Amino acid sequence: MTMYTVTIANRDGAQYCVDARRPLLETLREQGVDLPFGCKYGGCITCAAKLKTGAIDQRRQVALNNRQIANGYVILCVARPTSDITLEIGVESHDKLYRNPFLDPLKPHELKADIATPKEG
Amino acid sequence: MDGQCCGPGFKSPQEAIKAPREKLLYTIAIYTGTGIQKPDYLATVDVDPDSSTYSQVIHRLEMPGIGDELHHMGWNACSSCHDDGSMSRKYLILPGVRSNNLHIVDTATDPRAPRLHKVIDGAEIKAKADLSGPHTVHCLGSEIIISFLGNAKGEAPGGYLHLDKEFNIVGRWETSMGDIKFGYDFWYQPRHNVMVSSEWAAPNTFMPGFDLEEVGHLKYGRELHFWDFEKREPVESFYLGEDGLLPLEVKFHHDPDSTHGFCGAALSTNVIHWWQDDANKWRWEKIIDVENEMHPEWPIPLPGVMSAILISMDDKYLYLNNWLHGDMRQYDITDPHNPKLTGQVFMGGLLGKAPIVNGVEVAGGPQMFQLSLDGRRLYVTTSLFSTWDNQFYPEIREKGGVMVMIDCDPENGGMKINEDFIVDFGKEPNGPSRCHESRYPGGDCTSDIWL
Numbered sequence: 001m002t003m004y005t006v007t008i009a010n011r012d013g014a015q016y017c018v019d020a021r022r023p024l025l026e027t028l029r030e031q032g033v034d035l036p037f038g039c040k041y042g043g044c045i046t047c048a049a050k051l052k053t054g055a056i057d058q059r060r061q062v063a064l065n066n067r068q069i070a071n072g073y074v075i076l077c078v079a080r081p082t083s084d085i086t087l088e089i090g091v092e093s094h095d096k097l098y099r100n101p102f103l104d105p106l107k108p109h110e111l112k113a114d115i116a117t118p119k120e121g
Numbered sequence: 122m123d124g125q126c127c128g129p130g131f132k133s134p135q136e137a138i139k140a141p142r143e144k145l146l147y148t149i150a151i152y153t154g155t156g157i158q159k160p161d162y163l164a165t166v167d168v169d170p171d172s173s174t175y176s177q178v179i180h181r182l183e184m185p186g187i188g189d190e191l192h193h194m195g196w197n198a199c200s201s202c203h204d205d206g207s208m209s210r211k212y213l214i215l216p217g218v219r220s221n222n223l224h225i226v227d228t229a230t231d232p233r234a235p236r237l238h239k240v241i242d243g244a245e246i247k248a249k250a251d252l253s254g255p256h257t258v259h260c261l262g263s264e265i266i267i268s269f270l271g272n273a274k275g276e277a278p279g280g281y282l283h284l285d286k287e288f289n290i291v292g293r294w295e296t297s298m299g300d301i302k303f304g305y306d307f308w309y310q311p312r313h314n315v316m317v318s319s320e321w322a323a324p325n326t327f328m329p330g331f332d333l334e335e336v337g338h339l340k341y342g343r344e345l346h347f348w349d350f351e352k353r354e355p356v357e358s359f360y361l362g363e364d365g366l367l368p369l370e371v372k373f374h375h376d377p378d379s380t381h382g383f384c385g386a387a388l389s390t391n392v393i394h395w396w397q398d399d400a401n402k403w404r405w406e407k408i409i410d411v412e413n414e415m416h417p418e419w420p421i422p423l424p425g426v427m428s429a430i431l432i433s434m435d436d437k438y439l440y441l442n443n444w445l446h447g448d449m450r451q452y453d454i455t456d457p458h459n460p461k462l463t464g465q466v467f468m469g470g471l472l473g474k475a476p477i478v479n480g481v482e483v484a485g486g487p488q489m490f491q492l493s494l495d496g497r498r499l500y501v502t503t504s505l506f507s508t509w510d511n512q513f514y515p516e517i518r519e520k521g522g523v524m525v526m527i528d529c530d531p532e533n534g535g536m537k538i539n540e541d542f543i544v545d546f547g548k549e550p551n552g553p554s555r556c557h558e559s560r561y562p563g564g565d566c567t568s569d570i571w572l
Contacts, residue, residue, distance in 0.1 A: 037187070038189075039253075045508065046153060046190075098330060098512045098515065100513060111338070
């Protein structure tokens with residue numbers, strides 16, 4: 001079994017060893033990390049956290065737009081680690097998750113993956 | 122308890138108007154998406170002015186787990202089975218939009234302290250009916266129908282879950298969704314064999330928040346659908362275009378003989394009116410168009426965002442909200458083709474016209490509302506949906522939601538904020554929560570349909 005270490009930056013750097021094949025929401029909650037969640041299938045961003053270092057696979061998420069992904073957001077209910085990672089969790093990590101859509105529009109390449117157009121240049 | 126006959130509800134809207142004044146009110150309050158790791162709950166609010174706990178939350182029924190996002194709710198029975206002595210308006214059904222769970226709450230054993238009766242697991246609904254994202258609950262006779270906005274993967278258009286009176290899953294209610302692209306709210310008028318449904322978006326689109334650009338990519342609805350209610354299939358759709366972006370709440374007249382109905386198009390901030398003409402054809406028109414307002418610091422005009430509408434039990438007044446502008450409005454719709462603005466009050470909103478109401482700083486704007494059967498008291502709450510709140514009113518995290526009462530004059534028209542009533546959900550014991558839809562145990566203006 002491949003295991004990786006998850007460091008939680010905004011919980012005094014607490015570290016957890018997790019199974020690489022299972023979603024982070026499950027493996028972290030099992031070890032007592034108090035995390036928000038909603039739909040549990042990658043559709044709703046309630047469980048979003050910010051990836052500070054390392055890599056994850058979140059192919060199953062359908063909730064994030066490309067700007068949120070570029071800002072490091074990961075959907076813990078479907079994301080699996082592919083290396084040791086450092087996360088910032090909970091609403092403290094949501095500073096760039098929400099934006100007023102009238103004041104701060106998305107560019108075409110920043111939309112969700114199914115409707116985004118490639119960035120020019 | 123709430124009728125003169127044998128079953129629940131009232132013989133007619135006229136009888137409902139004469140019912141005793143409401144003393145308790147239930148509203149859902151959420152922690153989902155707020156940063157507080159507690160379950161959402163059903164709050165009982167004391168609305169009896171003679172009580173020592175008037176204008177306070179007197180009971181909180183927590184859901185079993187976190188992350189439901191309670192939103193709308195509905196009764197197991199209403200005036201549609203007024204003649205059925207075996208039925209009673211006992212259970213309130215509380216869907217979790219994100220979890221897909223349906224919570225069945227017993228409000229009759231102790232109306233002040235409702236208790237959880239049963240939970241229908243969201244995974245079971247996905248497995249048996251391929252549905253997610255529950256929204257509107259209506260009963261018809263002893264049957265219960267709930268609109269779901271997506272399939273098990275959160276993709277539109279979803280469909281309708283059919284429950285029996287013991288809250289067992291019967292399966293899908295509809296025969297066909299036809300060419301319908303999205304689901305949201307619905308209401309029916311059985312004497313005309315018609316149901317009308319509206320369109321928000323797929324759960325995967327609206328749950329993460331509002332990307333305005335997705336409206337242009339046709340990820341949000343702009344149609345109304347007319348159903349053959351007995352055949353359970355859509356038969357006619359109206360494309361509303363730019364006048365009907367995000368058509369949300371659907372209300373028919375309470376008079377069961379009427380064919381007039383209304384829908385609030387949230388983003389266009391218009392009221393759409395429909396009726397059947399002399400040739401039995403369905404017609405529609407835009408009857409109210411709330412103009413965008415200039416925000417002092419914004420480069421683009423601000424739409425009102427009319428997320429809800431409500432019709433008084435006497436069918437004389439239509440109430441609507443402008444969540445971003447911050448006003449509640451009352452229109453006289455005696456002539457439904459020519460509504461007249463008869464009342465307006467501000468509470469919160471982004472235009473800064475009423476930042477404080479009865480000493481409480483209002484985060485958010487008027488959002489959901491419930492009207493007393495006699496049409497005199499309108500209870501208004503301020504939170505829309507956790508992710509959307511977080512985008513437009515981020516300060517609601519610290520301040521929580523608010524419930525305000527507006528005194529309405531059903532004889533002459535007019536609205537005024539009641540100065541003796543306010544419930545500040547920012548002061549809840551577990552921290553600021555957000556209140557949304559409300560219902561009264563004895564019936565209200567959004568619960569009953571007459572056969």
